[in-house]
Amino acid sequence: MSAEVALQKGIRARLVGDTAVTSLVPAASILDRNERPAPDPSIIIGETTSRDDGDTIARDRVHVFADLHVWKREPSTAGVKTVAGAIRASIKRSRLPLDAGFHCVDAFVASTRVLRDPDGLTSHAVVTVEAIVQEV
Numbered sequence: 108m109s110a111e112v113a114l115q116k117g118i119r120a121r122l123v124g125d126t127a128v129t130s131l132v133p134a135a136s137i138l139d140r141n142e143r144p145a146p147d148p149s150i151i152i153g154e155t156t157s158r159d160d161g162d163t164i165a166r167d168r169v170h171v172f173a174d175l176h177v178w179k180r181e182p183s184t185a186g187v188k189t190v191a192g193a194i195r196a197s198i199k200r201s202r203l204p205l206d207a208g209f210h211c212v213d214a215f216v217a218s219t220r221v222l223r224d225p226d227g228l229t230s231h232a233v234v235t236v237e238a239i240v241q242e243v
Contacts, residue, residue, distance in 0.1 A: 110169040110209060110240040111155045115139060117203035117211060118173060118236060119152060125197040131190050145178040160239060167242045177232040184221045187232035191219045194234050214238035
C-alpha cells in the first residue's frame with residue numbers, strides 16, 4: 108500500500124464516522140469514484156499529489172495533498188461551503204487513523220475552492236487536505 112492510499116482510506120474513515128459530516132452528506136455518498144453527475148450531495152475523494160519529505164535522513168515521510176470534491180445541487184454555494192466547513196472541523200479534530208505501516212504525523216485543510224458548475228444547477232467545492240504520512 109502507498110501513503111496516498113493509506114491517507115485516502117483514513118480520510119474516508121474519519122468523514123463517514125463523523126455525524127457532523129454525515130448529517131450533511133450520507134456516508135454512502137462519500138466515495139472514491141469518477142461519476143458524473145455525482146450523487147447529490149456527495150464528497151468524492153479525488154486526486155492526490157505527493158512528494159518525499161527531505162527534512163529527515165530516513166526519508167520515511169511523504170507529504171500528500173488529497174483533493175476532496177464536494178457536490179450539491181443548489182442555487183447558491185452555501186451548502187458546499189457548509190460541507191467544506193464540516194470537513195475542515197473533522198480533519199483537524201485529531202490525527203487521522205491510518206492502516207498498519209503508516210502514521211499520520213499531521214493533517215489539515217490547506218485550501219478550499221468553491222465553484223459554480225457550468226450546468227447552472229450545481230455547486231462544487233474542492234477541499235485540499237495536506238498531510239504528512241510516515242512509513243513505520
